[in-house]
Amino acid sequence: MRQAFPEMPPFLRCGAVLAVCLAGFVAGCASPPLQTARANFYAGRFKQANTNLAAIPKDDKDEILYLMERGMIRQNLGQYESSALDWRRAGELDAKLDTYSLSKGVSSLIVNDRMLSFRGMPFERTLMYAFLAKDYLADSNWDYAAICARNIIKKLEALDGFPDIAYGRYMAGFCLELIYDEGNAAIQYRAAARLLTSNVLIDPLSGDILPTTNVVRSATPIAKATLQTKPAELVCFITLGRLPTGTIYGNFYSHLPPYAEIYCNDEYLGRSYPFANTAALMGASQRRLAAMQLAKDATRIAMKIAISEAVKQQNDALGALVWLALFAMEAPDTRCWETLPLWLEIARVPCPADLKSYTVVFKNAAGTPLGSKIITTPITRRGHTFISFCRDVGR
Amino acid sequence: MKTISRAIVSGAAIGGLLVLTGCAMFRVKVADKDVANLPAYDATYGAQDLRNLSEKVATSIAASDFVKNQPGNLIMIIYGVQPRTTTFVDTQAMTDRLRHILMQKSNNKIQFVNESRRQELMKEQGFQAQNATANTRTAVGKQLGAKFMLTGALIEMQKQTGKQVRVSKTELMYYQLTIEITDLETGIIAWSTQEEFARAAREPLIGW
Numbered sequence: 001m002r003q004a005f006p007e008m009p010p011f012l013r014c015g016a017v018l019a020v021c022l023a024g025f026v027a028g029c030a031s032p033p034l035q036t037a038r039a040n041f042y043a044g045r046f047k048q049a050n051t052n053l054a055a056i057p058k059d060d061k062d063e064i065l066y067l068m069e070r071g072m073i074r075q076n077l078g079q080y081e082s083s084a085l086d087w088r089r090a091g092e093l094d095a096k097l098d099t100y101s102l103s104k105g106v107s108s109l110i111v112n113d114r115m116l117s118f119r120g121m122p123f124e125r126t127l128m129y130a131f132l133a134k135d136y137l138a139d140s141n142w143d144y145a146a147i148c149a150r151n152i153i154k155k156l157e158a159l160d161g162f163p164d165i166a167y168g169r170y171m172a173g174f175c176l177e178l179i180y181d182e183g184n185a186a187i188q189y190r191a192a193a194r195l196l197t198s199n200v201l202i203d204p205l206s207g208d209i210l211p212t213t214n215v216v217r218s219a220t221p222i223a224k225a226t227l228q229t230k231p232a233e234l235v236c237f238i239t240l241g242r243l244p245t246g247t248i249y250g251n252f253y254s255h256l257p258p259y260a261e262i263y264c265n266d267e268y269l270g271r272s273y274p275f276a277n278t279a280a281l282m283g284a285s286q287r288r289l290a291a292m293q294l295a296k297d298a299t300r301i302a303m304k305i306a307i308s309e310a311v312k313q314q315n316d317a318l319g320a321l322v323w324l325a326l327f328a329m330e331a332p333d334t335r336c337w338e339t340l341p342l343w344l345e346i347a348r349v350p351c352p353a354d355l356k357s358y359t360v361v362f363k364n365a366a367g368t369p370l371g372s373k374i375i376t377t378p379i380t381r382r383g384h385t386f387i388s389f390c391r392d393v394g395r
Numbered sequence: 396m397k398t399i400s401r402a403i404v405s406g407a408a409i410g411g412l413l414v415l416t417g418c419a420m421f422r423v424k425v426a427d428k429d430v431a432n433l434p435a436y437d438a439t440y441g442a443q444d445l446r447n448l449s450e451k452v453a454t455s456i457a458a459s460d461f462v463k464n465q466p467g468n469l470i471m472i473i474y475g476v477q478p479r480t481t482t483f484v485d486t487q488a489m490t491d492r493l494r495h496i497l498m499q500k501s502n503n504k505i506q507f508v509n510e511s512r513r514q515e516l517m518k519e520q521g522f523q524a525q526n527a528t529a530n531t532r533t534a535v536g537k538q539l540g541a542k543f544m545l546t547g548a549l550i551e552m553q554k555q556t557g558k559q560v561r562v563s564k565t566e567l568m569y570y571q572l573t574i575e576i577t578d579l580e581t582g583i584i585a586w587s588t589q590e591e592f593a594r595a596a597r598e599p600l601i602g603w
Binding site: 083088098099100101102103133143147150154267285 | 418432475477478479480481483486553564598599600601603
């Protein structure tokens with residue numbers, strides 16, 4: 001039998017074979033259950049999506065990503081407790097990743113960034129607590145929702161150049177309002193109001209969301225004139241669409257947002273207003289990391305060239321093979337929490353005191369109806385405030 | 396050269412064998428721990444803190460003049476301790492322990508209504524009213540009303556070392572537990588006590 005590369009020492013031959021195997025394993029290995037789960041989720045098959053991610057591998061570098069996705073799937077299934085457990089576990093794992101792993105760091109310099117444990121962009125980590133808060137709101141666990149609020153605030157107070165999130169601020173303020181921490185709630189409402197680019201005002205004292213149409217922006221808080229007359233209010237967190245993957249270009253806030261109208265017993269209660277766009281948040285985060293990523297990519301490419309050149313000096317053919325293997329492994333890290341919605345909106349509208357269900361009509365920016373949903377659950381109540389949320393995965 | 400290679404290979408093989416077979420780090424080890432001296436692995440609230448805080452607060456309440464000067468038994472209801480923290484602290488575990496220690500330390504002078512099992516209690520009384528014999532069924536409408544309400548809050552404050560060139564970060568956590576006893580008739584806070592502690596932990600920023 002003719003031996004390939006006869007002049008090559010055996011350990012180098014073994015190394016080359018191992019490198020090629022590793023390349024195949026690392027670069028070509030996708031995660032079919034995750035992709036299938038996402039496809040099922042966006043097709044509205046939440047149960048199947050949950051089954052796809054029933055077994056999450058422990059200590060996997062993508063464990064946080066799996067947990068984030070499954071948490072979202074379970075929330076849409078109405079399994080709030082297990083959804084909360086997933087997101088809390090993801091939060092715990094994320095805290096552990098504050099320690100930089102040398103082994104994963106070095107392998108990411110030789111292979112690609114996918115060798116690193118997934119943490120998500122800062123906005124993804126912040127929004128995870130905003131969605132976790134919704135799980136606790138659905139279970140009337142106001143204290144734990146407030147813990148989520150504190151985590152949101154903690155993350156938003158340490159942005160380090162990453163974008164602030166009005167939706168996170170409002171959610172934090174609302175959760176604090178529910179435990180009667182009105183002072184801190186007002187701080188968050190004010191911060192949310194400062195961030196809003198749409199024509200919306202937020203009353204920091206009551207959390208009321210009002211359109212600026214025919215309302216003069218003033219330094220004094222807006223009087224909650226209807227408080228005396230309205231029997232109750234509904235705060236509904238409405239999410240629409242799907243976070244796009246890959247590199248985000250352009251300003252997504254310039255896109256006209258869809259919205260949702262809320263009806264109860266055929267009576268129009270009000271509409272939702274956009275508080276965040278995840279594509280815009282992703283784009284801003286990517287721009288914040290661009291210089292760092294460029295430097296890292298350049299270092300990795302230089303290292304790959306150096307390795308293949310070193311092997312080439314021993315053996316030309318093997319050098320070429322190693323070069324091929326190393327650059328075949330080169331792939332951008334596009335991992336992200338794909339079940340995140342594109343638009344994060346909030347409606348705070350007056351409602352009947354005995355609210356049992358309501359109808360949400362999703363509309364595009366031009367006002368054309370896109371679909372509707374009758375919401376009966378989750379609807380929880382704290383005092384005169386009803387709390388609910390819904391997701392439109394189709395747009 | 397050949398001898399050196401052999402020596403390296405043999406050394407690596409022996410080292411590998413030692414690591415895999417002899418090193419305790421690679422074996423499962425189970426050991427009971429003294430619950431009174433549980434170690435803290437990070438700066439956040441843990442089992443030892445639950446024990447310490449409950450013990451201190453319960454001792455403070457049981458030994459207070461407020462309890463001593465009460466004629467007869469003190470019937471209380473616990474309405475929970477609010478976790479004003481960033482970690483998901485199970486404050487119900489704290490109130491469970493607080494209740495237990497208070498009953499022990501006060502020789503049952505402090506009594507508690509079982510607020511968490513009211514539904515079950517009513518269900519059982521209903522069942523007995525329908526199915527139990529007249530001699531054994533419990534009388535309805537004889538439950539004792541609480542005179543005092545026990546509530547509280549666990550506050551957490553956190554500080555971390557700022558951004559700088561370093562290989563570890565230090566995290567300082569401060570916790571303060573406030574327990575209040577409110578007179579349900581007057582709405583006045585009849586007694587209040589506070590316990591606090593702080594803990595710093597240094598964690599490496601670079602690991603294997």
